[in-house]
Amino acid sequence: MxxxxxxxxxxxxxxxxxVKLEGLRKIGAPSEYARKYYQQGADELLYMDAVASLYGRNSLxxxxxxxxxxxxIPITVGGGIRSVDDARAILRCGADKVAINTAAVQRPELIGEMAxxxxxQCVVLSIEAIRQADGRWLAFTDNGREHTGLDVVEWVKEAVNRGAGEILLTSVDQEGGRKGYDLELVQVVSSVVSVPVIASGGMGQAKDGIAAVKSGASAVAMADILHYERDTVPGIxxxxxxxxxxxxxxxxxxQGGTE
Amino acid sequence: MKRVTLIDYGAGNLLNVQRAFEHVGVRVEIATEAKQIEQAEHLVFPGVGAFPEAMRRLQQKNLIGAIQQAAVDTPFLGICLGMQMMLDQGEEFESTPGLGLIAGQVKALPTRTLDGKPMKVPHMGWELIRSNHQAWSSSLLNDIPPQNAFYFVHSYYADVQNVTDQLAVFDFGGHSITAAIQREHLMGCQFHPEKSGLMGLKVIERFLDI
Structure with missing residues (x-):
């Protein structure tokens, strides 16, 4: 499913x-939103510590x-996870999976160690992709600010070979823009790896989710559309x-389906 | 207040299972010793990780005999690897004897669909489960409607010997894979009821009524 x-x-x-992972606006208390989305029937939750890499640790x-x-429901947590020990601490709090980006770029062996x-199934590789003039996508870290020089397609292949169980694929270009996912990116990445790809960044309306799935996504991440109540989980x-x-x-x- | 005993043998995180039981209003006792298992009213046996390692831990902690003894008449729920360990034998990495509560073997999930396409293992995600050879009325799944979904994360599955022990299956590329087992008061689920939303909580509540 x-x-x-x-x-x-x-x-x-x-x-x-x-917007594009920058110019951050405060919306509210995350635990309240998490509970609301759970009650609406979210299949999973994704918590990303947006400033963790500044401090080098996850504060969630x-x-x-x-x-x-x-x-x-399952919870994935990302941001500032640098080591197996960091991941263990997050999992011990009750998270089911951890998402890593910066630390995996700096030391790809970490993916295998965590796997x-x-x-x-516990290791999610988080990708912040920015489309280049030549049509390729490069991977970034720190909310799209830091250049890694890695080609997204090559990087996901390597990461999956090393043991990444899932790809969180965020298009920085589309993020917060409400104009739909970067479908070409979703299509290219999901065609080169066998693990599930979560399309992230740009869901403006429910039908953008359809397009992402038809492009190969196994899951769709949604933020703005829900936070600003432009739609609901059951609506989508x-x-x-x-x-x-x-x-x-x-x-x-x-109600568990009995009513 | 009802009481449930969660067996802690150092394999995986109990916290989420504990929270789910607490959420439905029971007192959760964490058992690390045989004596606590002997006194249980309802036993829950979770498990995350690898079969041989988990059995080794049980052995080191001297809990195998106590679990087998308690399972004679105490309602028992194995979750994920915990369910697999209820069987006779595991085939993960090496052949390892299990608890032998339910006849069968634990095998690696098929890596191809029935028509030969590659499948992704570990299997992770939500699946609809359905009854196979056993009706659900008055079983662990008594309150579960045909339109359902449960959350799975696993690479191995329970190949039960007696089809009457197989309470539910899910479809995995055309293969019918065990989703839940039950023989009288011995129950197990391959899915994670503690991660399956309201539907999972219903299974947990139902277990407490058995």
Whole structure:
């Protein structure tokens, strides 16, 4: 089934939203939004510490612990995770998967170490892709500010070979723009790797999700569209379901399906 | 208040399972010793990681006998690797004896669909589960409608010997893979009820009523 994943970018305990991962605006308390999306029937949640790389550590442990008391779906956490020990600390708080970007770029062996320790399904490679004039995409870190010189397509292939179990594919160009995902990017990346690709960045309306799935995405990350209540998880789910895309049945989400 | 005993043998994170049981309003006791297992009213046996390593840990902590003894009459729920360990034998890395509560073997998931296309393992995601040879009424899945979805993360599966023990299956590239098992008070689920939203919480609540 295709997964619908609300993405919550967090800065100093606030849920924030930017455009192209910058110009961040405060929206509210992340745990409240997390609970709301869980109740709406999100299939998974994504917590990204937006400033972690500035401080070199992830500051979401308290938030994760709070969230797992009342949210019973998988949670992926990214931002500032630099080592197997960092990942273990995050998982011990109740997270199910960790997303890594900067640390994997600096030391690709970390991907294999984490996969060996926690299993491949636990390791999400986060990519911040920016389209270049020559039509290629290069991978960036630190919210699209730091250049790595890595070609996205080559980098995902290598990362998957090393044990990445999933790709969080954020188009910095499209992020916050509400004009849809970078479909070409989704198509190219999902055609070169066998692991699930989460399309991220640019969902303006529910039908953008359909396009991402048709381009090969196994999951769609959604932020702005939900945070600003332009649509809801069940609203988006219905649009996908009507298109024949396999999603969790709505009946299995509301009151456990008995009402 | 009902009481549930969670077996902690150092294989994987218990926190999420504990939270889910607490959420439905039961007192959770963490058992690290045989004595605590013997006194359990409901036993939950979670597990994350590899079969041989998990069995070794159980052995080191001297818990195998206590679990087998308690399983004679205590309602028992194995989750994910915990369910797989209820079987006779695991084939992960090396052949390892399991707890032998349910006849069968633990095998690697097929890597190809029935018509030969490659499948991604570990299998991770939401699946619809359906009844196979056993009806769900008065079982662990009594309250689960045909339109359902549960969250799975695994690379191995339970190949149960008696089809009557196979309570539910899901479709994996045309293969019917065990999603849940039950024989009387012995139950197990391959999916994670603690990560399957309201539907998962229903399974947890139902287990407590058995």
């Amino acid at each position: 295709i997964r619908l994943i609300p993405r919550l970018d967090i800065k100093s305990s606030h849920l924030i939203k930017g 442990t308290d938030l994760i612990k709070e969230t797992v008391k009342s949210v019973f 060996h320790t926690f299993g491949e 789910r219905q649009v996908l379901a009507e298109e024949g895309i396999p999603v969790r049945p709505q009946a299995s989400i509301q």
